[in-house]
Amino acid sequence: MQQPRHRIRRHRRPAALAGATALVIAAMATASSTLPVPSRASAGPVAAAQEAGHGPCRIPATMGVQMSEGMPTPPGYARSTGRVRALTLMIDFPDAPGTEPAADRFAEFFPQTSDWFRTSSYGRLDYHPEAPAKTWLRMPLPFSEYGxxxxxxxxxxxxxxxxxxxxxxxxKVDFSAYDLVNVLVTPNAGPSALDTVLSVTFSGNDDAPYADGVPLANTSFVYSRQDDGSGSYAETGYRVLPHENGHVFGLPDLYTMEGGGSVGHWDIMSEDWGANNDFLGWHKWKLGWLDNSQISCASGPGTSDHILGPLATAGGPKLAFVPLGAQSGYAVEVRTPAGNDEAVCRPGVLIYKVSSDVDTGQGPVSIADSTKDSGGCTRRPNVHAELSDAPFRPGETFTDRSNGIRISVLDEDSAGNYRIRITRP
Structure with missing residues (x-):
């Protein structure tokens, strides 16, 4: 069976700054679904093990779906565990020359991006940015001529x-030595990110030009500056790059044409402006940052209790999953204001539906809001307020009547672990 390999183009303005979002998908090629041999070209966590009991919860990628949430990630994307070398090049143009040292542009993103991935992955991703060309690389044509x-x-x-x-x-560069490529464009090339976000990633693209015997298959371009004028750019402006690199690891966009209303600030693949935020637990499992032993698979009928610890801390049980079939299910995790999760204002149990048959940018993940139409518990800029208080607290229950699913939060212990009860037919 063949699996899709995708190339995604991302372009949007944050919901707090604009009311519309757009997504366009480039041409699609195919690749084998066979688990890859661990190598620089291997996708995802380098073949996460399939253990008995977890099969029903590891919903597979759906054929023809752009950047499916299913597992495993198809070959062609960059691997997401171990030492990953990120070639980082700073470029300018005759009509948009760099107005500051290229090293300053590099410093807008590093070491912050490496730190973000180290924290999110519990140290399993050793992200090494390297800039063998220390100065601006001048392109031969004006920026305007590239269209x-x-x-x-x-x-x-x-x-x-x-x-x-x-x-x-x-x-100056041996392209074959690197796992992915970051292109940091001089900020004065193109429009302000407040008007139009040009930052984009082409991932799994083996049709890309070759250099030193390898295709530039996983390449992220970052333009302008994601500066909302709040004075937080020095702390938050780098976050566009972890988002874009999420695509080279095979993750889809979670925002939609309507903005961040499906997932809000609960994953950086949804909102990458504003306060820091983390990946969802499902993405951490998909990327190989959570072991199967940290996942509870509630696939059988009846009632079962599960203990979950905060996603931000290493070790222990992190995720429960309730499959609804071969292509979807509910993920359950605990989110707290720790690690990368700076903006959590209502700690608790986050419940969301994952669908492997929904394209990137079309809502493959949707958060269950425990306090619908509340207006949320945060007023931070560029944080989707309505879903900020989505987590369920002890004594509260999520119900999916059409599928007969009940997920109840029973209690929280002194260490911040939650006991949940899942009932299914």
Missing amino acids: IERGSPYEPGYRKLVKDLVATADP
Whole structure:
């Protein structure tokens, strides 16, 4: 059976700054679904083990779906565990020359991005940014001649830009030594991110130009600055890069055409402006940052109790999953204001539906809101307020009547562990 390999283009403005979101998908190629041999080209966690009892909860990727939430991640994406070398190049243009040292642009994203991944992965991803070219790499054409706009396809503009980038950088760079590529564009090329977000990732793209014998298959481009004027850019502006790199690891966009209303600030693949936030537990399992032993699979009929510890802390049980079939299910986890989760204002049990048959940007994940229409518990800028108080507290129950599912939060102990009860037919 063949599995899709995807290339995604991301372009949007944050919900707090604009009312519309757009998503366009580039051409799709195919790749084998066979679990990859551990290598630089391996996708996901390098073949997470399939253990008895977890099969029904490891919902598979759906054929033809762009960046499916299913497991395992198809080959072609960058691996997400171990030492990952991120080639980082700073580029400018004749009509948009860099106005500051290239090292300053690099420092906007590092070491913050590496720290973010170390915290989120519990140390399982050793993210190494490397910039062998220390100065701006001047592209031969003006920025305007590449025709790069919001929603631009890979052909012809990005292909031309990548070819020119390779020709310019190749004397200084061995592209074959790296797992992924970050291109940090001089901020004065293109519009302000407040008007149009151009930052984009092309992932799993083996049709990309080759350099030193390898395709630039997983490449993220970052433009402008995600500066909302709140004075927080120095602390939060880097977060566009962990989002974009999430795509090179095979994760989809969780925001939709309507903005961040499906997931809110509960995953950086939904909202990457504003206060810091983490990945969902499902994504951490998919990426190989949680072991199967940390997952409770509630696939059998009847009632079962489960203990879950805070997602932000290493070790112990982290995720319960209630499969609804081969393509969807409910994930259950504990979120607290710790680790990367800066904006959590109502700690508790987060419940959300994961669907492997829904395309990136179309709502593959949806959060269950325990306090619907409350207006939320935060007023932080660029944080989707309504879902900020979504977690369930002890004594509260989520019910899916159509599927006969009940998820009740029974209690919380002094260590912050929650006991939940799952009932299913």
